[in-house]
Amino acid sequence: MASRAIKLTLYSSSTCSLCTTARENILRVQKKVPFALSVLDIHKPECPKEMADKYIFDVPVVHMNDQFLMQHYVPEETLLEAIKKFESTGKVERVGA
Secondary structure, eight states: OOOOOOEEEEEEOTTOHHHHHHHHHHHHHHHHSOOEEEEEETTSTTSOHHHHHHHTTTOSEEEETTEEEEESOOOHHHHHHHHHHHHHHSOOOOSOO
16 A cells, blocks of 8 residues: 655744744654655745734644644654554544644
8 A cells, every 4th residue: 555645834933932843843753754844934925824824823833734733832752643643544633622
């Protein structure tokens, strides 16, 4: 069986210490399980305005395959579990929601 394609998007801010930690944790998980990663600063034009407006007070926010996955805290083990669950079921399950 072919593995499911995984794309994570981290909505972030350069002034957010939680975002720095989230990115570091995501990069550590990426070494264990390959996936595509986009990091979008909500204060820069490359971030869609809709997402910047929605998450202005909630970064970091992580989406998996364009679906909300988690926000604020991105523990490595929790992210790894969510990825494994997606690989086995094809469903993105919100974490901590």
